[in-house]
Amino acid sequence: DIQMTQSPSSLSASVGDRVTITCQASQDISNYLNWYQQKPGKAPKLLIYDASNLETGVPSRFSGSGSGTDFTFTISSLQPEDIATYYCQQYDLFGGGTKVEIK
Amino acid sequence: QVQLVQSGAEVKKPGASVKVSCKVSGYTLTELSMHWVRQAPGKGLEWMGGFDPEDGETIYAQKFQGRVTMTEDTSTDTAYMELSSLRSEDTAVYYCATKNYGDYYFDYWGQGTLVTVSS
Numbered sequence: 121d122i123q124m125t126q127s128p129s130s131l132s133a134s135v136g137d138r139v140t141i142t143c144q145a146s147q148d149i150s151n152y153l154n155w156y157q158q159k160p161g162k163a164p165k166l167l168i169y170d171a172s173n174l175e176t177g178v179p180s181r182f183s184g185s186g187s188g189t190d191f192t193f194t195i196s197s198l199q200p201e202d203i204a205t206y207y208c209q210q211y212d213l214f215g216g217g218t219k220v221e222i223k
Numbered sequence: 224q225v226q227l228v229q230s231g232a233e234v235k236k237p238g239a240s241v242k243v244s245c246k247v248s249g250y251t252l253t254e255l256s257m258h259w260v261r262q263a264p265g266k267g268l269e270w271m272g273g274f275d276p277e278d279g280e281t282i283y284a285q286k287f288q289g290r291v292t293m294t295e296d297t298s299t300d301t302a303y304m305e306l307s308s309l310r311s312e313d314t315a316v317y318y319c320a321t322k323n324y325g326d327y328y329f330d331y332w333g334q335g336t337l338v339t340v341s342s
Contacts, residue, residue, distance in 0.1 A: 165332070
């Protein structure tokens with residue numbers, strides 16, 4: 121079975137900072153890696169699909185990269201409204217999540 | 224634009240069953256691959272199962288095999304998830320979520336249904 125390792129589990133950054141989250145698969149998953157944002161009490165929201173494609177309507181400060189086993193999600197300039205938990209997902213498996221807070 | 228509207232919160236006793244519904248609008252159920260994901264309080268997302276268009280069958284996560292049944296009523300575009308033999312660890316928010324055929328990501332989500340299992 122494929123394992124997904126997401127890190128860090130939490131981070132604290134200042135407004136305007138560049139934030140990076142990684143997701144590592146235990147075997148090659150090509151570009152089948154997606155990223156979601158979940159705010160408290162809300163359903164997850166798709167941000168990035170197929171590793172690097174920005175979902176319609178999502179701000180361009182969000183981006184994704186990678187292929188094979190190593191993937192990166194980046195917020196280029198953290199905004200207060202980005203406070204949330206972020207998850208990577210491959211087919212039927214989600215990463216453990218990264219809680220992003222403002223310093 | 225797909226909209227998914229789920230049924231309301233439920234409180235069940237251990238050993239009981241719960242059936243959560245998910246009404247689709249904007250598309251028909253036959254155009255979508257419906258899945259269910261749950262989230263225990265303070266925990267991450269856990270895929271429970273969904274329709275696999277490549278096989279034409281509903282597949283379930285091994286953890287829930289024998290306890291979960293996912294069905295669809297195409298006449299009303301409503302999907303259902305029934306979980307039986309409930310235990311306290313099943314207390315969670317249950318989400319329906321859809322994929323387009325050929326895609327591997329969940330682009331639309333219901334608002335979630337809280338199921339509380341308590342004696």
